Amino acid sequence: MLSKTSLPKVFTIPTVAILLVLSMVPTVFAVIIALQNRVLGQPAMDFVWLSNFIDLFSDRRFLNAVWVSVKWEFVTVIATMTVAIVLGVLMFQYASPRMRNFYCLLFIVPVLLPRVSAAFVWKFAFHPLYGIVTYPIRAITGKPVDLLGNANAALYVVATVDVWQWGLLFAVIVLKLLETLPPQPLEAAQLDHARGWQVHYYITLPMLRAPLISLTFVKMIESLRSFDLIYVMTRGGPGVATETLDMYAFSQGFIEAGKVSYASSMAVLMMVATVVIFTILWKRVQ
Amino acid sequence: MIKTFGLSASLALTCLLSTSPLATALAQGLTCTQPIKVLAQPRDGLTLLENYQDEFKQLSGTTFQIDYLNENDRRAKSRADASTVGNYNVYYVDEANVALFASSDWIVPLTDYYPAEYDFADFDPGRQKVATYNDKVWFAPLTGGGDLMVYRKDLLEAAGVTPPTTLEEFEAAVVKLTDADNGIYGIALRGARGSGANVWRWMPYFKANGGEWFVDGKPAFNSEAAVKATETYLELFKYSPPGTQTGSWDESVGSFLSGQVALLVESTPLAGMAVDPNNSLVVDSVGFLPPPAPLPGGGYGHGLAIATKANADETAKQCAGLFVAWATSKEQEQRRLEAYQFGELNRTSIITSQMFADIYGPALGEALAATGKVTAVNFWQDARWPDLGDRWGIILEELINGTRTDVKGSLDELEAYANELLTQ
Secondary structure, rough: OHHHHHHHHHHHHHHHHHHHHHHHHHHHHHHHHEEEEEEEEEEOOOOOHHHHHHHHHOOOOHHHHHHHHHHHHHHHHHHHHHHHHHHHHHHHHHHHHHHHHHHHHHHHHHHHHHHHHHHHHHHHHOOOOOOOHHHHHHHHHHHOOOOOOOOOOOOHHHHHHHHHHHHHHHHHHHHHHHHHOOHHHHHHHHHHHHHHHHHHHHHHHHOHHHHHHHHHHHHHHHHHHHHHHHHHHHHOOOOOOOOHHHHHHHHHHHOOOOHHHHHHHHHHHHHHHHHHHHHHHHHOOO | OOOHHHHHHHHHHHHHHOOOOHHHHHOOEEEEEEEEEEEEOOHHHHHHHHHHHHHHHHHHHOEEEEEEHHHHHHHHHHHHHHHHOOOEEEEEEEEHHHHHHOOOEEEEHHHHHHOOHOOOOEEEHHHHHHEEEOEOOOEEEEEEEEEEEEHHEEEEEEHHHOOOOEHHHHHHHHHHHHEEEHOOOOOOOOOOOOOHHHHHHHHHHHOHHHOOOOOOOOOOOOOHHHHHHHHHHHHHHOOOOOOHHOOOOOHHHHHHHOOOOEEEEEEHHHHHHHOOOOOOOOHHEEEEEEOOEEEEEEEEEEEEEEOOOOOHHHHHHHHHEEEEEHHHHHHHHHHHHHHOHHHHHHHHHHOOOHHHHHHHHHHHHHHHHHHHHHHEEEOOOOOHHHHHHHHHHHHHHHHOOOOOHHHHHHHHHHHHHHHHHHHH
16 A cells, blocks of 8 residues: 555656756745845845845836736737637638648748747838838838837737737647537537537637637746847837836846846746736636 | 959068968967857958968967857847856957956956067057056957048038038038938937947037036036937937937948938948948948037947956966957958958058058048047946946937937936946
């Protein structure tokens, strides 16, 4: 009996221990640094405890970065899931099996592009004078339009690139999920003369609720890691219009001030907020 | 303007090589075992240097590897690397961060490890000055200089505008020359954040209005001069091409070289690019003058410095020093001159050579001489400058893009931050 109960522990304890070391060491280190006043290049440092955290709440750029991050999260997650579901359903409904394979191949390509390369390509595509995306506006109005230089538009323009990469990939996943559904409920609905959108709204999508929620969570986590895309396309600008929390933390830590403790306090706060919010959401969903 | 100088170039190089310090360095018996790792930003001169890997290997016994990042990324990464792991033997530093690197002991005094036969004194005195901090030389120049006003003769002639020599004339000309409907803009400026980006181009206006960073030992960043300079800069931005509001050197210079801009006050390497058919569409219609008075030129210099951490022992420092000396030697500059890399020339012996005059003509030489007289160090030479300059860069970018409108309030915020920095 003893061997039966202890065997799982034998296998799991080393793995869990390694995972704990890998995840906890940098986390604890980040928390310790956040409680100090370390600055790159200055050997002297002291514990200032919660001073960095208190300073954050009177820092206008930090408050702006929180707001930008929240907007970024909402915009990219909602838009990605909408694009994925709409395209997935359209492919399932109207495309032949051969065309579906073709679309799948096509839609996977954007996410295979390195993020930084994609960002550079799109940055040039949105150039006010030479960009292919802005060309129609130039042709119609005769005036160039600088979308990445517009504080009201820049975040949404960058979000478009994020959705282009992830929305199309998720559309393929949604299509494959739809193809795994049993055909009987769909055939029954068709016998009842249900319209196409009704079939999906009332039958297929509710049946896919669990995987779609999982995809949403995956995208929520992925959207928290969009530093490279935003950094290449706007560097957080114009001004601070697209400066997310991770970008501001990097900027304070390595670009501008070398205030690694201050940057670390942002990272810790972001980690705590993320864990709390995700836990609440996960429990509500369950 | 640019001609082929195959035979004369070969002869000149042969002469230089015959008196080369390479042989002397070989005789020193210095053998380097570890490859020299260099963190730099893209420069034509460094790209050219990579063609001569074998030459360096013969000289030192080792190779070198250069990793390139654009200016802001290079600054961020070199700062992070120097203060933590120290992976790189040689850093590309510039006028804005040399004080920080030197005072943090991230780099060592250059001349301690710069072999005498490479003749450091041959560098342009202005560039030597920028490379000096606290009476010690920290880097060997790869590029540097001041500002030039580069203008389109054809556009000015068509508009009946004489090349402006004062700021007032300049502002009036910018307005008159702008024809946005036909894709012509009076000026191009830098909008992107950064002490070396938008702030760099703003500083001459600050200084031209009598601005000083400190008055009686106290910060004076929100002075009347700063307000006036900012207002002028924002006003001029109305006549700058789309894309420059969030762009930097590449965008503003690119606009000029592609024929969209009539007047441009920029760092001197622009002059070489403007007359190079490989870079410029306006080769035949470019004129040069010093910046309109009283704008001072922005004295700057970039170069290679020896890292402290990655070069733990004396031999490693000597190897890094040998690389820096070889990379910035007369031989390399001669090669850059032959490759028409105007912006990569720093040595007096090269700039005053007959070949330089033959290639670039007398007008550019005269403009360079004239601009040298008005070139000044405009920034605050202090380790805290990058922090303060970058803070102002972000605020200025917000003003340029209209997310802020209160100029005085913005400068008050900068002043408060400067006071905070000084008390730390």
